[in-house]
Amino acid sequence: MTSSPPPVCPAHTTTAGLTSLSEVTASADPHSVYRRLREEWGPVARVELEPGVAAWLVMGYEELLTITRNEKLYSRDARNWGDFQTGVVPPDSGLGPMMFWRANVIGADGEEHRRLRRPLDDGVSSIDQRRLRRSVQAMCSDLIDGFADRGRADLVAEYAQSIPLLAIASLFGLDMAERYELLAGLAALFGSADDSQAGNRRFEEVLADVMNARRSALSDDLTSGFLAHPDLRDDSEVLQSMVVMISAGQETTTIWIARTLQLMLTDPRFAGRMRGGRLGIDDALDEVLWRHPPMTHMPARYALRDTELGGQRIRKGDALILGLAAANDDPRIHDGDPSAEPGNRSHLAWSAGPHACPARIPARLITRTAVETALHRLPDVRLEIPADEIALRPSPWTRCPVSLPVTFTRPLSPAPPHGA
Ligand code: HEM
DSSP: OOOSOOOOOGGGGOOTTOEEHHHHHHSSOHHHHHHHHHHHHOSEEEEEEETTEEEEEEOOHHHHHHHHHOTTTEESOGGGOHHHHTTSSOTTOTTHHHHSOOSSGGGOOHHHHHHHHHHHHHHHHTOOHHHHHHHHHHHHHHHHHHHGGGTEEETIIIIITTHHHHHHHHHTTOOHHHHHHHHHHHHHHHSOSTTHHHHHHHHHHHHHHHHHHHHHSOOSSHHHHHHTOTTOOSHHHHHHHHHHHHHHHHHHHHHHHHHHHHHHHHOHHHHHHHHTTSSOHHHHHHHHHHHSOSSSSEEEEEESSOEEETTEEEOTTOEEEEOHHHHHTOTTTOOSOGGGOTTOOOOOTTOOSTTSOTTHHHHHHHHHHHHHHHHHHOTTOEESSOGGGOOBOOOSSOOOBSOOEEEOSSOOOOOOOOOO
16 A cells, blocks of 8 residues: 655654653643644654653644554554663653553553453443442541531542542442552552552552451452452452552543643633533543543553554554543544534544543543542532632643632532432
């Protein structure tokens, strides 16, 4: 189909002059950066991941589908990353936590991936949605009760950030004390370097204790489902499956909740449509997935041989980053009119292909319940700072507000629980 390959890109061996991915996520208007990159490169642009390390940012909708659906050419296994093999990326690189290979579903291809993925899919489909909704509603209300008397709160640190882990850990059968211990371990893991190793150890210890306790008395939770699953071969695979579900859901769902609340607090068009009932909560959540997908940039696929994508010459071992926010805004599929978004779920916030997020249903349920509970209980909530002073956590991958400081008068009582 293609004739001769395009010439080797002069920037292939250096990152000088390349746009850094962290600058894109830190920009007040990343879409203007994507436009500039598209003009310069087309739908697949060379960017810098960290000083001296380059990768391709795949911004085209079609190109993104190509790399996520064709795992024989684009592997998920980071051991195929040329810059990792040659030591260009040092073992202590800040890219490690998101990009280095680990023995879990995320780093596997083909049949090995399907084997590790089946327990997750089976686990997700076994979730009792009505029960999950009731327990998330109760957790959200407890968090609100915790700051109710103050009349002010930070809706990221004191609300959005706690809910996903507490909710997902409840699915694994952790009691309240264990859930809060896990939360503290995760906070340490992502916090200062000093106690991050200890945080990581504690996180895995809590989960290992739950796994060991369930082995002697299986229950109806996801831990028991994993222990009994014929595709998981040993304790280490069970534990890693628990770790991956909890950690993959934490940051992403936090951002989805925080971004939706941020839009409610800062975008009168969005808030007016939602409060006035013209925008249903699910449509509002989809609008956030179109405009602010929680994973702005998702690592990565690794080319298994030389090829061509979006007019660029890709070489064996090159890393390709999934430009999910950019692809949602690809001018070839989207003309920028937000009214085309409600009811339309063809965005790529969940990615695509065999690795696409397995947890859309519980993630939506958790996010919807968290947003609805906040809106119901804090009807006069107001942002305490100007909208343009909301800072973002530095990251090449995500754009999460650092905090959403708000004020309110006394919260209303919780709504009576309703069905799923
Ligand atoms: C209950 C919350 C969640 C859980 C338990 C969860 C779990 C997971 C897991 C286990 C994977 C790896 C799947 C695989 O490699 O086969 C994954 C991938 C992914 N998830 Fe989720 N997730 C959650 C929420 C979210 C949310 C809210 C978003 C964004 C809207 C999201 C977006 C993604 C993306 C983009 C991927 C990567 C797909 C790829 O590499 O192609 N997830 N998720």
